[in-house]
Amino acid sequence: MQIRKAVALKMEEEEVPKVVAKGKGAVAEKILEIARKHGVPIRRDKPLTEALMALEVGQEIPPELYRAIAEVMAFVYNLKKKP
16 A cells, blocks of 8 residues: 655745645645645646655755646646636
8 A cells, every 4th residue: 555645835926836745644634635625726646746755845846847847837727717
């Protein structure tokens, strides 16, 4: 059985996204629960999650992950456009 992992990102306008929470197991479940409660979109992306787990909370996303983060942002944008 795999241990669930979750990473939460926050992006302010004109700023680089930052890791605001990360965790495994029960902590990951709590992150997902809070996201669902507040209507935050959730995307499953194991390779990106693994890369983000290596970052520290509060750390900006490094340039090598910008493309992957842009895909997540497009995913969220498309969700918000749906009626």
